[in-house]
Amino acid sequence: MAAKVPVGCEPVVGSLTPSKKKEYRVTNRLQEGKRPLYAVVFNFIDSRYFNVFATVGGNRVTVYQCLEGGVIAVLQSYIDEDKDESFYTVSWACNLDGSPFLVAGGINGVLRVIDSGSEKLHQSFVGHGDSINEVRTQPLKPSLVVSASKDESVRLWNVHTGICIMIFAGAGGHRNEVLSVDFHPSDIHRIASCGMDNTVKIWSTKEFWSYVEQSFTWMDLPSKFPTKYVQFPLFIASVHTNYVDCNRWLGDFVLSKSVDNEILLWEPKMKENSPGEGTVDILQKYPVPECDIWFIKFSCDFHYKTAAIGNREGKIFVWELLTSPPTLIARLSHVQSKLPIRQTAMSFDGSTILSCCEDGTIWRWDVVATNSATS
Template sequence: MSEISLWNESLVAGSLTPSNQKSYEVTKRIHEGKKPLCSVVFNFIDPRFYNFFVTAGGNGINMYNCLEDGGISSLHSYTDEDKEESFYTASWTCILLERNPFVAAGGLKGRIRVLNLQNNIIKTLVGHQGSVNEIKTHPMIPQLVLSASNDGTVRLWNVETGICVLVFAGSGGHESAVLSVDFHPYDMHRFVSCCMKTTTKVWSMKEFGKHVDESFTWKDDPKTFQTQVVQFPVFTASDRMTIVECNCWVGDYILSKSMTDKILLWQPQLKENSPGEVTLDVLCRYPIPKSYLGHIKFSCDLPMNYVSIGNQKGKIYVWDLKTRPPVLITVLSHYQSKSVIKQTAMSTDGNTILAASEDGTLWRWDVKRV
């Protein structure tokens, strides 16, 4: 599909067709502090807590509840004992014997803190030799999480037992900092990862299913568990143009954000005479003006109908993922939002958008009620 022209910054939702129109308004803003907010994530693993979300920034983790009236209720706050810690990422997870969800958070120091809803540390997962850039939870087995690190590895953890089950690294692994990971939505064995050296890799855990099962029944010290190293991905794709800093699955397609002011939706095409290597067959391009700064990450609603992402001017772009050619739903802006939006979070239906800002402000946008 040919690249669509860059949308004018002045475009508003009212200029779009009614079927694609969504008009949002700011319903709440909270200034958490002077330190940048790097991450904001809704809880998609437990329907009882779909309105819960978590933010990460500096050495603090905050849990909130999105209220139906547009407000935000604070649940608990956690401040790490290490004042030099800086959290970059957080993900909701669970422990089978507990009724409530947990949060796994990581960042500068490479440790992963597992916190309960009272923000008490349940476990600390240690193994990475570099910063943790992203944590993602398995959609079908939420006791399992992936962590992407500056040490060039991806690790699979069992938060219930505290075991590092698998390490994805070696001959076919990433050669630089891994920035993003995401589990496949319905192939429980696959995930995608991307790194600083413009490469995207798809991995499979299928051959290690027995090993994953053993991590749930291990009774000895977690340090004695025989962590397995996975050296070769299913395939590797390279943009060769720019760093890929965020990726996720949309069905069997991959949505990627690079440092070239755009998001790509693509599918891998095998290269002839090059086993394990693929090219990017780009299906759609979603321009995002002023988003070339690093560590700006997008989010989608639960059914993957929409994608939202901020830029370095404090604006948020919302695209329709189901429309061909792509349709820009709206551009959200506010006179007080001038700082980089590091990450957005969309509610299950896409009607609420949260934004984590570099100036320490949390923004809530909601679809206007008729």
């Protein structure tokens, strides 16, 4: 990942808009290593582990637990056999028996599926022709994951059987690196992806769902599975004029972020019987100052009430998503946080915000009841 030289930030913790005011303070700061951390994610797949999170950086995947009083406990660590691996993304998933899996990918283009119960590598998925920029899990069927790659494709995988079910690429696919991908929260067939071609594309698996069902009962080698190529998306949106490096569904709406210092909330309006065509209604804009480098991803709490995003100066902006006009409920900064925050993770109820940084640090912010600012 290309990094830009960041500038400093003020040693304050602030919050705005009195009606929605929230204050957070730093309760922990961990130095995981010297290599940049590109992803941090809570486990929203299993209610037993809502306070457990994972990070990736270099060839390491580390699992932690958030405890009371700002305490962060290290639970386990996986070091990839390839010293040259640099993981960019990680997602929680689970096997059919409910055991928690971690799926990580990065510069080598190989997906590592780790059984965090046995603390062993479960499987490796080879297929992408270049680095993997993001992995996401289907919340309604968490043994399905989708990966976005520099090879201009999106792939749908079954972590239970190791099968690559579908590849979204080709004539109507992305024309540059795919940087982000997400499953629709309630429509099991919909996927949104975005990338360096400045577009967001919405795909559907509905027509090919028999391939998904077949992937669970396939008895032959995964390499013999009749992987389906999906070349044409349902919808193509050009709502940004530069790289789009993060997109998330908000119900039937889409939140997407480019390198132009803002997140957009928009509604795709597809034309019936005209795949790929339609219009976009931009509903709201969430400004994020000094967020003009690529590969900075935002996160939301479990119910998508709030979103948190870092910037290249080490600051975090927390937005209330369900208000109009948009409400910035907190702006977080610390004198020692000066480098780009690659990703944030919000806890189940949004009371804890984690950030992973270019310098290998993990920051924990917790909401406080007091209205006085803390430095």
